[in-house]
Amino acid sequence: MANLVFPDAVLVKNYINGDESALASLIERHQSKIYGFIYSKVNDSDLSNDIFQDTFIKVIKTLKSNAYNEEGKFLSWVMRIAHNLIVDYYRKLNKMPLYRETEEYSIFNYMSDNAPTIESKMITEQVESDLARLLNELPEDQKEVLIMRMYQDLSFKEIAELTGVSINTALGRMRYAVINLRKLIEKNQIILTN
Template sequence: MANFVFPDAILVKNYISGDESALTSLIERHQSKIYGFIYSKVNDRDLSDDIFQDTFIKVINTLKTKSYNEEGKFLPWVMRIAHNLVVDHYRKSNKMPFNRETEEYSIFNYMSDNAPTIESKMITEQVEADLSRLLDQLPEDQKEVLIMRMYQDLSFKEIADLTGVSINTALGRMRYAVLNLRKIIEKNQIILTN
């Protein structure tokens, strides 16, 4: 079990609960992506080091004050903090990088609107309704484990503790939930696309 990799959400919860090593794991897991992103924007090692450090000071302060909102995922949240600190740096130094429009660079790369469209909201709601109907066909114990694992991002140990069963029973229920879902999907000839 030593090789088990905890999801970011669990590491965040563990850190908020006082486990300092959880933050170390999060930093080590995402360091190259975050640092690479910062360096690609400022092209300076010392400055990148400073902004990387400031990013995690903000992360720590937010987590310590328990104002972290878990709606988003951890990495995109940290990337937004890093991006804002890069922008702040350029604002303070009045040196916003000027780039001419080229194939590699476009101002539209920075102006993405991630707000869901009405159409995508309707599709998401329909998919969620369909999935909810599928889940309702599962036995209650299997449905409970599947929801805790997939939607609440809980480990099997946490699921076992919360449901009062052994880890093996929780794993078994998850396995049967997946097998039963496959049968339901095949029986109803549902086509799943990703």
């Protein structure tokens, strides 16, 4: 008999009904997309593996408890779980995923003709620190959209899917986040240049 390719919804149903191989098929089908998404946000393979495993532990628990009800939207549901775990990770660290201390960033600094002075490094760190502090003053929904757009480089369509809102709502939140951030920058008299 030919090897049939079942839709996600069928594999989910089969897994819930006791077919363990159905979950393996789902993981195999979506592994590179989910892992790639996680890695693009955390830039660390060990951490990405941990978050990937935690994502599927949550998936298994939800499916086993019959709490899954996203018929036909399995991948976006799993991506939302992964996204939430990434957000939780950064919250625990109490830091924003600013592109500091990554290999690319460090190498880029030292390869340039004008190696950064101690003073310019301090200014850059101060600007990043001020900006992270201001982001934390934004309402949670605005902060989330701004981080996803600016630091994680997600499209508004992806943001809408991951946060469970319409594209217009995501755009509106981004607009208000930028307006509020400008007000906070003016109020705190922060100069965002180095």
